[in-house]
Amino acid sequence: MHAPRRFENPPALSHDVVMETLERALRDRVHEPAAASVLVGTALNDEEQTFVEHWCVEVGTRAAPGSPLLGLTGLCLGHTARRFGRLSDEALALAESLAARAEADPTDVDGRALDGFDDVRSFLHRW
Template sequence: MHSHLSFGNPLALSHEVVVETLERALRDRSAEGEAAGVLVGTALNDDDAEFVEHWYVQVGTRAASGSPLLGLAGLCLGHTARRFGRLGHEALALAESLAVRTEEDPTDVDGRAVDRL
């Protein structure tokens, strides 16, 4: 008997749920797993570019060193740039900063931050 695994991209959630989930994860690292799915779903499916960018900047500047959300925020900024064709100055500076931090110390920010380049 074969077991088949399937993959599906997370869906975009309401902005209220996104804010609540991300704020909780920024206060309590045990909520980072749920927040990761929210970040990916938002990057791939939310049509409000300003909201999306704002929350990646929030996560990328407020998450604790070593949090997997840092590298994921950098990667999701790459998806955001691809989808909307641009990044604002603050988001671009953050993406570049996260990539530098990855190269300096991969235990600070994981390699996904470099993937967005």
């Protein structure tokens, strides 16, 4: 018998831990699973929008093609738009770009970027 799976949102961590974890994953893909948890926890719980956006942009522009962090970054930008009601022009352009890449080639950027961009459109009411 399988134990029931339980989902829990990761917590926000200190900015130093976030920076160290994400930089490590951008240098070596073996660290991407830890970075994914940190990125989601930051997007859902960190109170500094500029910090959240900065790291979404860093990950979304520096992660290797095909990295699961790319689609996740798009999703996290959707969370950020929902939480704060706005995105910087740079973050908005990245969310749109990641969604376009996901639509064109899901092996490059996974479909979570499309879900995130749907959230961006819903919560920013620009479309």
